[in-house]
Amino acid sequence: MLEIKNLHASVDGKEILRGINMTVNPGEVHAIMGPNGAGKSTLSNVLAGRDGYEVTQGEVIYKGQNLLELEPEERAQRGVFLAFQYPVEIPGVSNIYLLKAALNAVRKYQGLEEVDAIDFLTLVRDRMKLVKMDEQFLHRNVNEGFSGGEKKRNEILQMAVLEPALAILDETDSGLDIDALKTVAEGVNALRAEDRSIVMITHYQRLLDHIVPDFVHVLSEGKIVKSGDKELAKELEKSGYSWIHDAPEGQTA
Amino acid sequence: MKQLTEITTPFSEVAANSTLPGAQLDWLQSLRQQARGQFERQGLPAKKVEDWKYTSLWQLSQESFTHDAKPSSVTKAQSANVALIEQAHRLVIVDGQFSAELSQLDNLETGLTLSPLSTSLDKAENLLNAHIDVEKPGLNALNTFLMQEGAYLHVAADSKIEKPVEILVINSGETDNLATHLRHLVQLEKNSEITLIEHYVSLQDNVGFTNVVTEVALADKAKLHHFKLQHESLKHYHIATLASKQAANSEWNTNNISLGGKLARNDIHSQLLGEESHVTLDGLYLLDGDQHVDNHTRIDHAVPHTTSEEVYKGVMDGESHAVFNGKVIVHKDAQKTDANQSNRNLLLSRTCEIDTKPEMEIYADDVKCGHGSTVGQLDETQLFFLRARGLDEVSARSLLTYAFAVEVLQRIKAEPVRQALSNVIEHRLPRGA
Numbered sequence: 169m170l171e172i173k174n175l176h177a178s179v180d181g182k183e184i185l186r187g188i189n190m191t192v193n194p195g196e197v198h199a200i201m202g203p204n205g206a207g208k209s210t211l212s213n214v215l216a217g218r219d220g221y222e223v224t225q226g227e228v229i230y231k232g233q234n235l236l237e238l239e240p241e242e243r244a245q246r247g248v249f250l251a252f253q254y255p256v257e258i259p260g261v262s263n264i265y266l267l268k269a270a271l272n273a274v275r276k277y278q279g280l281e282e283v284d285a286i287d288f289l290t291l292v293r294d295r296m297k298l299v300k301m302d303e304q305f306l307h308r309n310v311n312e313g314f315s316g317g318e319k320k321r322n323e324i325l326q327m328a329v330l331e332p333a334l335a336i337l338d339e340t341d342s343g344l345d346i347d348a349l350k351t352v353a354e355g356v357n358a359l360r361a362e363d364r365s366i367v368m369i370t371h372y373q374r375l376l377d378h379i380v381p382d383f384v385h386v387l388s389e390g391k392i393v394k395s396g397d398k399e400l401a402k403e404l405e406k407s408g409y410s411w412i413h414d415a416p417e418g419q420t421a
Numbered sequence: 422m423k424q425l426t427e428i429t430t431p432f433s434e435v436a437a438n439s440t441l442p443g444a445q446l447d448w449l450q451s452l453r454q455q456a457r458g459q460f461e462r463q464g465l466p467a468k469k470v471e472d473w474k475y476t477s478l479w480q481l482s483q484e485s486f487t488h489d490a491k492p493s494s495v496t497k498a499q500s501a502n503v504a505l506i507e508q509a510h511r512l513v514i515v516d517g518q519f520s521a522e523l524s525q526l527d528n529l530e531t532g533l534t535l536s537p538l539s540t541s542l543d544k545a546e547n548l549l550n551a552h553i554d555v556e557k558p559g560l561n562a563l564n565t566f567l568m569q570e571g572a573y574l575h576v577a578a579d580s581k582i583e584k585p586v587e588i589l590v591i592n593s594g595e596t597d598n599l600a601t602h603l604r605h606l607v608q609l610e611k612n613s614e615i616t617l618i619e620h621y622v623s624l625q626d627n628v629g630f631t632n633v634v635t636e637v638a639l640a641d642k643a644k645l646h647h648f649k650l651q652h653e654s655l656k657h658y659h660i661a662t663l664a665s666k667q668a669a670n671s672e673w674n675t676n677n678i679s680l681g682g683k684l685a686r687n688d689i690h691s692q693l694l695g696e697e698s699h700v701t702l703d704g705l706y707l708l709d710g711d712q713h714v715d716n717h718t719r720i721d722h723a724v725p726h727t728t729s730e731e732v733y734k735g736v737m738d739g740e741s742h743a744v745f746n747g748k749v750i751v752h753k754d755a756q757k758t759d760a761n762q763s764n765r766n767l768l769l770s771r772t773c774e775i776d777t778k779p780e781m782e783i784y785a786d787d788v789k790c791g792h793g794s795t796v797g798q799l800d801e802t803q804l805f806f807l808r809a810r811g812l813d814e815v816s817a818r819s820l821l822t823y824a825f826a827v828e829v830l831q832r833i834k835a836e837p838v839r840q841a842l843s844n845v846i847e848h849r850l851p852r853g854a
C-alpha cells in the first residue's frame with residue numbers, strides 16, 4: 169500500500185524529516201508517536217501534498233506509484249485521505265455540498281458517473297450514524313461554529329463517505345474529551361477493513377486504547393527511532409519520551 | 422445626441438412639449454424646473470468633492486446620449502427569460518417606457534398597488550423628493566428634472582403581500598447611447614409587509630445610462646425586504662440613489678448586488694426616525710475587467726433604540742476598481758443604538774483596486790457600535806483542504822470565491838429570492854462552482 173523510503177523533508181530550508189523508512193500493508197493500522205517537534209505533522213503534510221514542504225531525498229510509493237509527484241487532489245482521488253489536525257472552517261459551503269463535490273471528484277477519477285441525489289443521501293445518512301452526527305450538520309457550513317469534537321467527527325464522516333484506501337489521521341485525538349474520543353474511535357474502528365490502511369499520528373497513548381494499532385513507531389528528530397507492536401505505546405506511556413534520545417539509532421522498522 | 426453636460430437643453434424642450442409625464446401638475450412642473458436650475462448650477466460632481474473622490478464621471482460626460490428611444494421589440498419570452506422570479510407581481514420598463522404587455526399586473530393581491538409612475542403622479546406629491554437631498558452633489562437634481570417613468574408601489578395597512586414584486590428594468594440595446602431617468606416610489610403603510618426586487622438588465626452589450634432614484638417610506642411596523650440586482654451591460658453607466666425613512670418598529674432589509682455596468686454608483690441612505698426600527702444594509706459586488714463600482718452608504722440613527730447591520734462584500738478581478746464608503750451616524754439622543762458594519766474584499770488579481778472607508782460618527786454615549794474592513798486573497802489553508810478532498814485547484818478556487826460571495830445572501834429569508842440570486846452569482850463567477 170505505502171512505502172516510505174529514506175524520506176527527508178525541509179520547511180523553510182530547515183530539515184525536519186531526516187530519513188524515514190516505513191512500510192504499510194493493506195489492512196494494517198500504524199501509529200506514529202512522538203514528542204512535539206519530532207516531525208509528525210510534517211510527515212502527514214508531506215504525504216498529503218501540502219505546499220511549503222520540500223522533499224530533499226527519498227521517495228514515497230503508494231500503490232506502486234510515486235506519490236510525491238502527484239498534486240494533492242490527485243492523491244485524494246487515488247484514495248489518500250488526510251484527517252486534519254485543525255479542521256478547516258469554510259463559511260458559505262455547506263457540509264453536504266462539500267461531501268458531494270469530494271465524492272464526485274473521486275468517482276470521476278474512477279470513471280464513474282456523478283452520484284445520484286437519492287443514493288448520495290442514503291449513503292451519507294448511513295455514514296453519519298457511524299460518528300453519531302445529526303442530519304442538521306449536513307446543512308451547516310463546513311465546520312463553522314462546530315465544537316472541537318464535532319469538527320473531528322466531521323473529518324471522520326468525510327473519510328467514511330470517501331472510503332479511502334489510505335487514511336492518515338493527524339492528531340485526531342487532540343482537543344477531545346473522553347466521550348468525543350470514544351465516538352471518533354468507534355467511527356474509525358468501523359472503517360477498518362482488509363483493503364484499507366490507517367496511519368494515526370498522535371502525541372498521546374490514550375487514542376491507542378480505543379483504536380488498537382498493529383504497529384507503533386516512535387518518531388524523534390525526524391527519524392523513526394523505534395518500532396514495535398501496541399506494547400511499545402504502553403511503554404511510552406510509562407516512561408515518557410525522554411528515553412528515546414538514549415536509544416541507539418537504526419532500530420527502525 | 423448630446424453630452425450629458427449639455428443634456429438639459431434638449432430636455433427643456435422635451436419638458437415644454439409635455440412629453441415628460443405630469444405636465445398638468447403644477448407642483449411637479451415647478452419641482453422639475455427648480456431641479457433643472459439646481460443641476461445647471463451644480464453640473465456633474467467633480468472629483469474634488471469628497472464623496473466623489475474615487476469615482477470620476479469624466480468618461481460619462483464624454484459620451485453622447487439620446488433620450489429618444491426607438492419603439493422596442495422585446496418579446497414576452499425575452500422578458501420572462503431575464504426576470505429573476507417567475508411567480509411575481511411584475512412591472513416592466515423597457516428603454517425608459519412602461520410596458521403593459523410585458524408586465525404582470527393582473528390579479529394584484531389585496532392591499533397592493535403597483536403601477537407605472539407616469540400614471541400615479543397625482544398620488545406622489547408628498548413622497549417625491551421627501552427622502553432625498555436634491556442639493557447633494559450627484560444626479561438627484563437631474564433625476565428630478567427629467568424623471569420619465571418608474572414604479573409606484575403602495576401597500577395598505579395590515580397587508581402582508583405574499584408574492585414578491587419585481588420591478589424589471591430592461592435596456593433593450595435597440596437604441597444606442599440611450600439615457601433613462603427613473604424614479605421609484607415605495608410606500609408601506611402600518612404593519613404591512615412585502616418583498617421587492619429592483620432588477621436592471623441589458624439585452625445587448627452597448628453603451629447606455631440609467632439614472633435612478635428610489636424613495637422608500639416605511640410606516641410603523643412595516644417590513645420591506647428589498648433587493649437590488651444590477652446586471653447591466655459592461656458598457657453601461659448606472660447612477661442610483663436609494664433612500665428610506667423609517668417609522669417606529671419598522672424593518673428594512675436591503676441587499677444591493679452589483680454585477681454589471683462599466684461604472685455603477687449607489688448612494689444609499691437609511692434614516693431611522695422611529696424607535697425600535699431596524700435596517701439591514703447588505704451588498705455584494707463582483708467585478709472584472711475595467712468595471713468600477715462605488716457604494717456610498719449612510720445610516721442615520723436619529724432616535725434611541727434603533728439597530729443597523731451592514732455587510733458589504735466584494736470580489737474583484739482584472740483591473741476593476743471598487744469603492745466602499747459606509748457612514749453610520751448616531752445622533753445625540755440616539756441612546757441604545759446598536760450598529761454593526763463591515764466591508765470585506767477578496768482580490769483575485771494584482772491589478773484590481775479597492776478603496777474602503779468605514780466611518781462612524783457617534784454623538785451619543787450609551788451605544789454599541791462596531792465596524793471594520795478587510796482586504797485579502799483566498800485562504801491557502803482552505804484551498805489545500807478542498808484539494809485534499811479531491812477538488813482540482815480551479816474548482817477549489819471557484820468554490821471558495823463563490824462561498825465568500827454567497828455568504829452575503831445567507832441571511833436572506835425568502836427562499837426563492839435567495840435561490841435565484843445564488844444561481845445568478847454562481848453563473849457570474851469563473852466556471853461557476
